[in-house]
Amino acid sequence: MRVHAHGDGGSGAYKLRRLPNPVKPLPLGVLTKGTIGEGGVGIWSFTGRKDQTIIISARSTDFDTFVRIYGPDGLEIASADDGGEGTDSLLAVRLPLDGTYTIWTSAKSGSGSYTIKVSDADK
Secondary structure, three states: OOOOOOOOOOOOOOOOOOOOOOEEEOOOOOOEEEEEOOOOEEEEEEEEOOOOEEEEEEEOOOOOEEEEEEOOOOOEEEEEOOOOOOOOEEEEEEOOOOEEEEEEEEEOOOOEEEEEEEEEOOO
């Protein structure tokens, strides 16, 4: 681990603390529940394969969902604000690589409970 000053080279005392890994596994085809606090995100991961088509569905009665999917290389592949009914998010994407994908779920405003599901459209 490295710690350094960012910006104009300032210095001073600091503290480090280890936080639990915020990424939760998201099994394909399983409807999973999550909760987002004000300004927070839910971070999920699943294993995908090149040229696999997946469908991501995020739904909430508490807030307007927003999802982003990142590839194994860390690059954003796609995002969805709406697409399902009302304020739900629905996104279909063909995966470019084999590996672990990460989905970030957030609220455009508000907070609360939601469900998320990643389905394999090829099956």
